[in-house]
Amino acid sequence: MAYLTQPDYVKYICSCGQLKPITSLYFCRHCLKIRCGFCICHEVDSHYCANCLENMPSSEARLKKNRCSSCFDCPSCFHTLSTRATMAQPRQVLQDPAAAGDTKVESKQPKKMYYLSCFNCRWTSRDVGIPDQPVASGGWPERTNPHAARVNQLLDYYKAIAMQEKQEKIERERKKFNIRGKYITLTDKTGLTGAMARNIAGLPSSESSSSAIASFVPSQASAEVEELPEDIFTKEVNLNQITSMPQRLASPEWQPVSVARLHPLAKLLSVKRSQRCRACDHNLTKPEYNPGSIKFKIELLA
Structure with missing residues (x-):
């Protein structure tokens, strides 16, 4: 693997005139020409989660906003969150002495509960008040956007x-x-409305x-603006309780200001893409559909 860290001293001329290393070039066996990343078309074949390797079609990924429903990233350091298990002791129930001859204590077995934890920065879902869940995957509460x-x-x-x-x-x-006699669209020829x-x-x-x-109501501009608090210039600022810009932009729907309002981020999906020649429209690379496979069905590398 030493060649991956070495600089590219030797570069080859692509058919479009770009200078690229041989590791970034493709060879089209139909055109018999060398192609670079600018000479090919990139097509998305499948969506999958890089953590749980769950594969889903494009329509389902579009409905889920290209995010996995069972894997989460840390909102503080953006590492993958892990599910930790803990034993929760249920409450003991005391029987009424008047109803029974003596007082008895009913003890139940401890129940296993799960929460999310980050092994990098030690952030947990308990820090923001998210209750523990009885199942390891799924069932985590989702926030709804007020807008x-x-x-x-x-x-x-x-x-x-x-x-x-x-x-x-x-x-x-x-x-x-x-x-007359000329059909511009298919509907004109077939009579399809x-x-x-x-x-x-x-x-x-x-x-x-x-x-x-017709039912759309346009937004109205308002001249009334909320006033700033009186102690905004005198209050001492604790930077440990204020989120950074990357943390806010990671949640564009809410953009939390304080650390106490950070919530787990659903993990973004990865894609497997195939590359097609722009000239002859033949595939240069095409991966396997299985997300766990690193092989290619078609691999025409230079």
Whole structure:
């Protein structure tokens, strides 16, 4: 592995004119040319979690916001959190002496509970008041964004605007090239209406998009601003209780100010990508679908 740390003294000229080391070049056996990272197309094959190696399709990864539901990163140092087990002693129940002849103590077996802990900075989920869970994987409470409804409304509004502009563009093209016997779109030739095409493609109808535009309430600017506290310039600042900029930007939905409001971060998913030649559209590299495999189905390296 010594060659990985050595500088690249020898560089080769790619077909596009770029100078690259041989470890960064590919050879297309169909074009018989050398390709670099700028001469190829990168395509995402699959999404997986690098910690638990769970594989998921692109649609499911999109719904989960490209994050794993069972693995977490430390919000303080961004290392992977580990699940620690502890024994929780249940409360003892005393029977009523009036109901029974003597006082008896009912003892239960201790129950195993789990919490998240970081082996690097010793941060735990107990530091922010997250209760222990009875299961090791899953079941951790998720915070809800207070502005989630407004964000979803904005997304629906801009999707409706984009669909409306696309429909208007199609109508303009149809009027511009409205020549007898010439079909501009497939709907003109087959008689398929726009509503039927949207239903087949699984897209929302134009009526729903127009209703989303009509029901949208724009934001109103306000001149009233919350006043700063009186002791903002005299209060002593403890830097150990204030989050840093990387810690705040790691949670863009909440951006916690104090360390006591840090919550575990769901681990980002990794991707396996295939690389395709731009000229002949053939695959140069294609990995295995199994996330635990490091082999390639196609590997045309220079």
